[in-house]
Amino acid sequence: MRERELVRRVRKLAPAKRGDGQKLHRPLLLLWAVGRAAEGQPRQQPWAAIRDALMPLLTEYADATDGPLSALYPFWALQKNELWEVEGSDALVLTSGGRRPSLATLNEANPLAGLPEADYALLAQDTELAARIAGSLLMRFFPDDMAAVTHAAGLSRLLAGGIDLALRPLVGEEYPDRTSIAQVYGGNGVGGITPIEDGILSVFSDDKGPYNDSRIPGMDWIAYTGDGLNGDQQLVGGNKSMSSYQAEQRALRYWHKPHGGVFTFESWVVVVQCRKRWGVGENGERRQEFVWVLAPVHSPLRETWPKEVQDALAAGDLTIHEDLDLEGELTIDVVGSPDARTPMDEYRRLTEAARRTEATRITRSKLTTVERFLRSAAARNAVILRSRGLCENLDCLGHPLERTDKGAPLLEVDHVNDISKGGGDSPETMVALCPNCHALKTRGSGRKELRRQLLKRARALHQAFSEGIEL
Numbered sequence: 001m002r003e004r005e006l007v008r009r010v011r012k013l014a015p016a017k018r019g020d021g022q023k024l025h026r027p028l029l030l031l032w033a034v035g036r037a038a039e040g041q042p043r044q045q046p047w048a049a050i051r052d053a054l055m056p057l058l059t060e061y062a063d064a065t066d067g068p069l070s071a072l073y074p075f076w077a078l079q080k081n082e083l084w085e086v087e088g089s090d091a092l093v094l095t096s097g098g099r100r101p102s103l104a105t106l107n108e109a110n111p112l113a114g115l116p117e118a119d120y121a122l123l124a125q126d127t128e129l130a131a132r133i134a135g136s137l138l139m140r141f142f143p144d145d146m147a148a149v150t151h152a153a154g155l156s157r158l159l160a161g162g163i164d165l166a167l168r169p170l171v172g173e174e175y176p177d178r179t180s181i182a183q184v185y186g187g188n189g190v191g192g193i194t195p196i197e198d199g200i201l202s203v204f205s206d207d208k209g210p211y212n213d214s215r216i217p218g219m220d221w222i223a224y225t226g227d228g229l230n231g232d233q234q235l236v237g238g239n240k241s242m243s244s245y246q247a248e249q250r251a252l253r254y255w256h257k258p259h260g261g262v263f264t265f266e267s268w269v270v271v272v273q274c275r276k277r278w279g280v281g282e283n284g285e286r287r288q289e290f291v292w293v294l295a296p297v298h299s300p301l302r303e304t305w306p307k308e309v310q311d312a313l314a315a316g317d318l319t320i321h322e323d324l325d326l327e328g329e330l331t332i333d334v335v336g337s338p339d340a341r342t343p344m345d346e347y348r349r350l351t352e353a354a355r356r357t358e359a360t361r362i363t364r365s366k367l368t369t370v371e372r373f374l375r376s377a378a379a380r381n382a383v384i385l386r387s388r389g390l391c392e393n394l395d396c397l398g399h400p401l402e403r404t405d406k407g408a409p410l411l412e413v414d415h416v417n418d419i420s421k422g423g424g425d426s427p428e429t430m431v432a433l434c435p436n437c438h439a440l441k442t443r444g445s446g447r448k449e450l451r452r453q454l455l456k457r458a459r460a461l462h463q464a465f466s467e468g469i470e471l
């Protein structure tokens with residue numbers, strides 16, 4: 001399709017980074033030309049008119065300081081991207097080592113120039129496509145000035161519906177799998193963090209199991225595990241892209257596929273924090289992984305982001321928070337084979353890490369909630385270790401030896417009393433329960449008595465473990 005081919009050509013427009021940033025001359029010329037096509041203005045204009053229209057834009061939004069010469073660069077260079085045509089360009093004498101004509105030559109010849117005919121026709125007919133292309137250029141090159149450049153480049157009418165509606169896909173679009181997304185919107189169809197064909201980054205979250213949702217409980221923020229299936233994750237590829245989106249405060253697309261469901265473009269999101277924790281790779285081996293904390297936003301336009309997101313970003317926190325102290329050599333041994341590395345020592349260490357986390361929680365913000373959730377791993381892991389993979393309810397009638405695909409026990413770690421009623425992540429008030437006992441504790445008619453028993457049990461186990469006594 002010619003539309004897609006045009007989108008791809010625009011995507012390839014990636015001016016070299018020089019000095020303190022990308023040169024934005026060509027994106028500005030293209031935006032201006034797309035706006036004109038969408039408004040039904042003539043395809044071509046003489047150089048002098050284009051120069052005069054472009055110069056103020058370049059001065060304001062591309063930090064251009066060299067007057068008419070600054071307009072000459074994109075006017076000539078955009079031809080190489082096959083997005084621009086200068087009439088009679090073959091006949092013009094070139095200078096600067098044959099790279100471009102001089103200002104004097106252009107002023108004298110004053111050639112007509114504009115978008116290639118086929119592209120112009122496409123954009124003039126299809127304003128949705130024009131809006132989509134303009135929107136993607138604004139997002140890629142002018143994240144700090146989107147609204148101002150929209151106005152200055154004459155795109156206000158084209159983008160009046162909002163930039164989120166100009167871009168494709170629209171929030172809520174569903175696809176059965178990654179292949180069908182790639183068929184419609186390009187991209188590699190495989191990577192977890194990867195741009196689609198308009199050049200804007202997408203993250204794909206695929207719940208492999210029913211309990212794998214990465215929403216942080218009690219809030220709409222998301223803990224997204226970084227790219228890299230095996231081995232310690234590195235700040236390269238998708239993770240590097242996330243890091244630069246975080247630094248530049250750009251919105252990206254969040255796709256989610258619940259267990260057994262379809263892929264949906266759920267929301268635009270902003271990266272508000274990066275953490276590092278222990279995880280398990282696809283090969284079953286422990287490794288360090290990144291956790292990108294994502295906050296959903298309704299539109300890529302910064303002005304519309306909620307205060308809590310603005311606050312989190314204003315904190316300007318680009319450090320990688322390490323949660324690596326929360327876990328050591330955590331192995332859940334099958335019942336009956338005591339761990340040679342003394343689980344008791346490990347239990348004490350994790351309990352202390354959980355207490356340290358409690359002690360550092362001073363401020364109350366969304367980021368505190370995130371930290372609480374992510375760092376509560378220490379307390380959870382301590383309890384799992386203490387359980388030795390068995391439900392801690394003494395009267396359990398469940399399936400103690402069942403395991404998940406990853407070989408982990410089917411246990412849910414829970415606060416005996418509702419955490420919202422106070423109390424932190426202390427292993428002595430937490431228990432590991434099988435799904436059945438967990439349900440009995442939450443919904444069973446005998447839950448009051450059960451809770452009393454479980455609390456007693458948790459304290460006894462905690463004391464025994466802390467003192468290195470086998471119960």
Ligand SMILES: [Zn+2]
Nearest residue numbers: 391396434437
């Ligand atoms: Zn049980």
